[in-house]
Amino acid sequence: MPARPQVLRVTMGDRVLVILGPGDITREQTDVIVNAANSSLLGGGGVDGAIHRAGGPVILEACRQIVERIGRLPAGQAVATPAGRLPARYVIHTVGPFWSGGRQSEAETLASCHRESIRIADELQLTSIAFPAISTGAYRYPVDQASQVAITSAAEALEKAAHVRQVRFVLFDSETFTQYANAARALAASSSLKVDSNHDT
Numbered sequence: 001m002p003a004r005p006q007v008l009r010v011t012m013g014d015r016v017l018v019i020l021g022p023g024d025i026t027r028e029q030t031d032v033i034v035n036a037a038n039s040s041l042l043g044g045g046g047v048d049g050a051i052h053r054a055g056g057p058v059i060l061e062a063c064r065q066i067v068e069r070i071g072r073l074p075a076g077q078a079v080a081t082p083a084g085r086l087p088a089r090y091v092i093h094t095v096g097p098f099w100s101g102g103r104q105s106e107a108e109t110l111a112s113c114h115r116e117s118i119r120i121a122d123e124l125q126l127t128s129i130a131f132p133a134i135s136t137g138a139y140r141y142p143v144d145q146a147s148q149v150a151i152t153s154a155a156e157a158l159e160k161a162a163h164v165r166q167v168r169f170v171l172f173d174s175e176t177f178t179q180y181a182n183a184a185r186a187l188a189a190s191s192s193l194k195v196d197s198n199h200d201t
């Protein structure tokens with residue numbers, strides 16, 4: 001039987017950062033879910049494959065049109081498409097950095113993925129966005145380091161957003177949840193923010 005999801009909430013004034021896992025991002029009912037895509041935007045394994053399978057061909061067709069217009073999507077950038085059959089309204093596709101030891105600006109690129117995704121959601125006047133653990137699968141970014149970069153950059157972008165009020169991290173396995181929850185607790189402690197755990201999702 002799958003483990004019961006755990007939830008951690010960090011309250012930032014009228015905004016909230018939610019860390020949840022184990023969970024499947026394709027079932028999220030946020031306005032937008034983020035895909036850890038590759039530069040071709042033509043689908044792949046991991047969360048990318050799961051999103052295309054669950055959302056159907058509308059997403060791939062929209063990705064093809066984007067590639068025709070702008071070419072391959074560089075790491076750290078993001079684009080939005082419709083979400084097809086998914087409960088979310090949009091998918092934002094972003095390309096994480098491939099981990100090459102940490103000296104190829106991986107942290108800055110990963111931070112940019114989160115900033116750009118939240119900026120695009122804000123431009124679309126959306127209020128909620130869900131992220132997977134970008135780059136921590138096939139792209140091999142160590143989860144303890146990725147979690148700190150992801151949480152810090154997402155919280156900064158959330159503070160600045162005009163419309164986005166909720167950022168959720170939906171982590172596929174318990175170990176990844178633990179790392180992202182630790183990073184969120186550390187952020188809350190350093191900024192005197194309120195943390196609650198095991199709320200309903």
Ligand code: ADP
Nearest residue numbers: 024025036046047050132135136137138139172
């Ligand atoms: P990347 O190529 O950016 O590393 P991956 O898809 O290989 O992307 O992995 C990123 C993370 O997404 C991993 O933690 C993986 O376990 C997770 N993942 C895979 N499927 C799902 C899903 N359906 N929902 C949420 N996370 C998922």
